[in-house]
Amino acid sequence: MGSSARGAAYRAQYVVTFVVLGVLTLVELGVVRMPGIPTIGVRIALVTLAVAKSALIALFYMHLRFETPILRLTVLAPLVAPAIYGLILIAEAGARAMR
Amino acid sequence: MAITTAHAHGPAAWPPDAQYGAATPGKIGMWVFLVSDAFAFGGLLIAQGILRGGRPQWVQPGEPALGIPFTAALTFLLISTSFTNVLAWAAAVEGRRRAAAVLLAVTALGGLLFLVGQSHEWTGLIRGGLVFGKSPRASTFYVITGFHGLHVSVGVLYISAVLARYLRGRATAYDVELLGLYWCFVDFVWIFVFSFVYLMP
Numbered sequence A: 001m002g003s004s005a006r007g008a009a010y011r012a013q014y015v016v017t018f019v020v021l022g023v024l025t026l027v028e029l030g031v032v033r034m035p036g037i038p039t040i041g042v043r044i045a046l047v048t049l050a051v052a053k054s055a056l057i058a059l060f061y062m063h064l065r066f067e068t069p070i071l072r073l074t075v076l077a078p079l080v081a082p083a084i085y086g087l088i089l090i091a092e093a094g095a096r097a098m099r
Numbered sequence B: 001m002a003i004t005t006a007h008a009h010g011p012a013a014w015p016p017d018a019q020y021g022a023a024t025p026g027k028i029g030m031w032v033f034l035v036s037d038a039f040a041f042g043g044l045l046i047a048q049g050i051l052r053g054g055r056p057q058w059v060q061p062g063e064p065a066l067g068i069p070f071t072a073a074l075t076f077l078l079i080s081t082s083f084t085n086v087l088a089w090a091a092a093v094e095g096r097r098r099a100a101a102v103l104l105a106v107t108a109l110g111g112l113l114f115l116v117g118q119s120h121e122w123t124g125l126i127r128g129g130l131v132f133g134k135s136p137r138a139s140t141f142y143v144i145t146g147f148h149g150l151h152v153s154v155g156v157l158y159i160s161a162v163l164a165r166y167l168r169g170r171a172t173a174y175d176v177e178l179l180g181l182y183w184c185f186v187d188f189v190w191i192f193v194f195s196f197v198y199l200m201p
Helices: A003-033 A039-061 A069-098 B025-053 B068-093 B097-128 B136-167 B173-199
Strands: none
Touching: A003 A039, A003 B068, A003 B173, A039 B068, A039 B173, A069 B025, B025 B136, B025 B173, B068 B097, B068 B173, B097 B136, B097 B173, B136 B173
């Protein structure tokens, strides 16, 4: 693929990603402001939306989608354990506060 | 594509690693740096989460609420700068130097506007009673957003430096791509800051 065609193909993906990011941001605001959603549901939704938005940026804007599996693993694997550990610590702090 | 012919950056003797495909040592190094930076932000956000989770009342009496609509606009601004940044790379790849330079300049301007907006927000919050050191909410808020603001400031300087070199013909699409990794990471982190610090009930 020539550089011009490659650039055009990337641009189309960037535009779609930009629109989706905007929509997901609006959904985030809607989830927070919508009445009747339980707090735990809002929290799960916000975490899910944040992960989805950041994944889009990493995969398309940072070109991780087009890199080798080894590089993707190099980037993503070290983040998994701290994320799980962090969730456990936060949940434990909450459980202690409720005693 | 051989490293030495496509990119004349870094130590000439560094061998390409076939497992990383076309990713140069520079790109791999930038990613490793960004992962380490993610640990720093992750630590701050987890610390805030632990402090918040352990308190039945996070917002102290008299403390102002965070401005969600204004910060949502800042969030959209930052997302837009990531968009213009990657468009700059696409233009650089195609050899459209003027378009790439203009888009880089727009990206830097967006970053500056974000910093202006954040300082405006901080001023209002301080006047409203959210003062650093007075409560865990206040302290963690200013540390997290301040640390992020520092990254945005460095990013604006980085963009300016690459733009200056690009205009003189000393930077290539590769340099713009490395810059893009850093700038998009700044946006990547802000997404979590916005969700966990501003929106989380």
